[in-house]
Amino acid sequence: MIGKVISAESDRITARILLDDIENINMGDLLIIESRFKYLARVSSIFSKNIGEPNLPDKIAVLTDRIDDMESLFGTQFYYAAECGILGVLDSGIKPAKTIPKFLSKIRKAESKDLEFLLKEGKNYIKIGRLRNMDLPIKIDIESFITKHAGVFGKTGSGKSNTVKVIIKEMIKHNIPCLVFDIHGEYGYKRGLGGMENVIVVGLPGGECDVSLTVPLQMIKPGDLRVMTTLTEAQEDAVALIHKRYGGKWLEYISQTDTENIVSEFENKIQMTTVLALQRKIGRIVDYNFVGRDFNSLNYIRDKIRQDKVIIIDFGDYEHDDWAIKLITSVISRFLLNKYKKYKKEGHKTKETLLVLEEAHKLLNVDTAKKTVFSDIVREGRKFNLGLCIVDQMPHKIFEEVLAQLNTVIIMLLTNIKDREHLVLSSENDLSDFKKEMKRLDIGEAIITGISVPFPIPAKIDLFSLSRSKKENFDQFEFNELDI
Ligand SMILES: Nc1ncnc2c1ncn2[C@@H]1O[C@H](COP(=O)(O)OP(=O)(O)O)[C@@H](O)[C@H]1O
Ligand SMILES: [Mg+2]
Numbered sequence: 001m002i003g004k005v006i007s008a009e010s011d012r013i014t015a016r017i018l019l020d021d022i023e024n025i026n027m028g029d030l031l032i033i034e035s036r037f038k039y040l041a042r043v044s045s046i047f048s049k050n051i052g053e054p055n056l057p058d059k060i061a062v063l064t065d066r067i068d069d070m071e072s073l074f075g076t077q078f079y080y081a082a083e084c085g086i087l088g089v090l091d092s093g094i095k096p097a098k099t100i101p102k103f104l105s106k107i108r109k110a111e112s113k114d115l116e117f118l119l120k121e122g123k124n125y126i127k128i129g130r131l132r133n134m135d136l137p138i139k140i141d142i143e144s145f146i147t148k149h150a151g152v153f154g155k156t157g158s159g160k161s162n163t164v165k166v167i168i169k170e171m172i173k174h175n176i177p178c179l180v181f182d183i184h185g186e187y188g189y190k191r192g193l194g195g196m197e198n199v200i201v202v203g204l205p206g207g208e209c210d211v212s213l214t215v216p217l218q219m220i221k222p223g224d225l226r227v228m229t230t231l232t233e234a235q236e237d238a239v240a241l242i243h244k245r246y247g248g249k250w251l252e253y254i255s256q257t258d259t260e261n262i263v264s265e266f267e268n269k270i271q272m273t274t275v276l277a278l279q280r281k282i283g284r285i286v287d288y289n290f291v292g293r294d295f296n297s298l299n300y301i302r303d304k305i306r307q308d309k310v311i312i313i314d315f316g317d318y319e320h321d322d323w324a325i326k327l328i329t330s331v332i333s334r335f336l337l338n339k340y341k342k343y344k345k346e347g348h349k350t351k352e353t354l355l356v357l358e359e360a361h362k363l364l365n366v367d368t369a370k371k372t373v374f375s376d377i378v379r380e381g382r383k384f385n386l387g388l389c390i391v392d393q394m395p396h397k398i399f400e401e402v403l404a405q406l407n408t409v410i411i412m413l414l415t416n417i418k419d420r421e422h423l424v425l426s427s428e429n430d431l432s433d434f435k436k437e438m439k440r441l442d443i444g445e446a447i448i449t450g451i452s453v454p455f456p457i458p459a460k461i462d463l464f465s466l467s468r469s470k471k472e473n474f475d476q477f478e479f480n481e482l483d484i
Contacts, residue, residue, distance in 0.1 A: 003017040004107060005104060008100035013033065016079055019080065027046065027440060028132065028458040030134075031108065031110060033101045034108070039088070040090050040455065042433065042458070044434070044436065045083045046080070049080070051077050086100070117454075119136065119137070124142050127140075128170060130460050132445065132458040140448070142176060146352040146387035146389075147352055149377075151410070152412070153419070159444040159446070161186045162464050165187060168356070171310065172197075172310055175308045177304075177305040177307075178311070178353065178355075180358075181313050182313055188312045194209075196310075201314050202301065205290070206317030207314040213313060215298070217252060217286070223371060224326070228326045229323070232274075241270065242266075255286045298331075301335075302339055308351065330372060333377065336355070337373055340353070343384075352385045353385060353386050355388050357374065359391075359392065360390035361395075364390065364399055365397050378405040395414070396416070400426035407451040408452045411441075429449045433456075434447050434449070444463065445460055
């Protein structure tokens with residue numbers, strides 16, 4: 001026993017902690033409260049208290065250099081306590097607690113045998129690590145993790161990408177198709193899953209890959225330009241007019257036609273300065289060497305995903321090019337969402353498919369989130385079995401409506417108070433109990449909350465290691481087939 005219940009209210013209790021045990025109790029520890037039911041609780045804060053005169057702490061303050069032992073002088077007027085959230089009632093599994101434990105119910109640390117239900121095998125789970133300080137696996141429900149969307153947040157170096165690599169490796173075992181936007185080249189050949197069976201690295205120049213990425217010009221829509229850069233009202237109007245007339249060839253038209261000709265063709269509805277500004281912006285897109293006229297990697301990606309493969313888009317030399325990042329992630333994701341919508345309409349089955357977006361704040365910030373396809377995916381992807389996992393080191397920059405749609409949240413070390421506050425305020429999961437713990441996590445430690453876990457899990461994520469079995473023999477595919 002480490003203490004007893006001294007107060008309780010709905011879903012939380014305060015525990016008196018025995019003097020000798022105070023330093024054995026950590027934030028986030030799981031505790032068992034034995035009352036009529038067996039409650040599972042989690043330590044959310046630890047503190048010292050005193051009874052009696054309000055100025056008692058001041059009296060000690062002036063005596064500190066003369067006394068070593070509080071007990072002999074002040075008896076039990078000083079004590080330690082911990083506040084704990086009740087996670088549920090244990091009974092062969094875990095159920096929501098509808099009662100509170102009695103005063104002075106005994107409290108002890110949870111042990112593996114209390115949570116044995118986590119060991120039950122099931123084929124719809126992935127295992128990504130262990131419960132902290134316990135020899136029990138963390139199991140995540142695949143279907144709800146994917147289709148109800150997830151977020152992995154933590155400061156740089158806290159272990160986010162490692163976590164996602166472990167998740168993807170598990171998805172591969174379960175034949176779940178994934179598409180990873182690997183902005184910093186961590187998931188492919190350098191330190192990642194490149195070379196594993198069923199993994200295909202599709203790369204931009206500068207990174208090692210299996211096939212190179214080519215985005216056809218026709219697949220770039222006016223909306224993509226809006227995500228990449230701010231357009232003035234006049235530019236918006238001009239793009240709308242030109243797109244209406246030229247459809248999929250709008251980019252070619254703007255970049256290849258003389259400025260004066262555009263102005264005269266549109267009977268002066270478009271100003272010269274507007275055309276010049278657009279030509280400058282569009283010139284940058286057309287000049288990208290991954291933007292092509294004939295080749296189309298999108299069909300290839302779609303086909304491989306339909307065969308349950310994992311596609312890693314390695315951004316190579318473009319890891320710091322925000323325009324390229326926004327363009328590629330938007331075009332590919334929209335293509336996939338549209339295909340999944342079409343499959344559904346035609347009555348074809350689609351398997352749950354996971355999209356992973358690193359550096360999510362570049363697209364899902366307050367200014368651009370609503371303009372991107374990713375908002376559509378978090379809103380309606382579930383209907384088509386398409387789910388999003390966003391990964392970010394600065395969650396305070398993510399639009400709150402997007403955060404609210406993430407039903408699984410994996411929190412790693414967050415030292416910035418703005419990040420912690422924003423997550424707690426925006427998430428549908430009640431994260432307030434973890435606020436203090438978020439800034440105390442070690443590398444690779446996480447709090448996993450939400451719909452795909454039975455209760456908020458204090459986790460130690462496995463360290464990713466590669467099990468390269470066989471390099472796939474990349475089949476030739478029809479590059480020129482444009483199926484838009
Ligand atoms: N679960 C873990 N166990 C042990 N070490 C880890 C774990 N997660 C991360 N690390 C270490 O921390 C480093 C940074 O992790 P990484 O996942 O790249 O962080 P982030 O993506 O948050 O910047 C890794 O290279 C690895 O050495
Ligand atoms: Mg990372």
